[in-house]
Amino acid sequence: MERTEELLRGGLEWLLRSETGHALALATLLGYVLVWWRILTRVGYPGPLSVLMLVPPFALVMWAYLAFAPWPVRRELTALRKVQRVVHQAERRRLSA
Numbered sequence: 001m002e003r004t005e006e007l008l009r010g011g012l013e014w015l016l017r018s019e020t021g022h023a024l025a026l027a028t029l030l031g032y033v034l035v036w037w038r039i040l041t042r043v044g045y046p047g048p049l050s051v052l053m054l055v056p057p058f059a060l061v062m063w064a065y066l067a068f069a070p071w072p073v074r075r076e077l078t079a080l081r082k083v084q085r086v087v088h089q090a091e092r093r094r095l096s097a
Contacts, residue, residue: 029054044072 015021036050
């Protein structure tokens with residue numbers, strides 16, 4: 001138990017005090033933001049919202065919102081399917097007449 005704590009403390013100290021640790025932490029944060037940017041843009045929300053994912057309370061709210069709110073992409077897809085259905089019905093009527 002003490003050995004694990006010592007290793008964790010040493011790793012955290014390296015991360016906070018070394019230039020390599022700073023670069024690694026910055027690369028990790030940048031990767032985290034880029035992944036969320038990609039997810040948010042794919043579901044139809046603005047990418048800059050991904051910066052909010054760095055703030056823990058906002059991140060929890062965003063997760064819940066993404067899980068339960070209707071996505072803009074889904075609304076657009078539903079609207080396009082309705083238009084497609086109307087076009088097909090009109091085409092069928094035109095061909096049968």
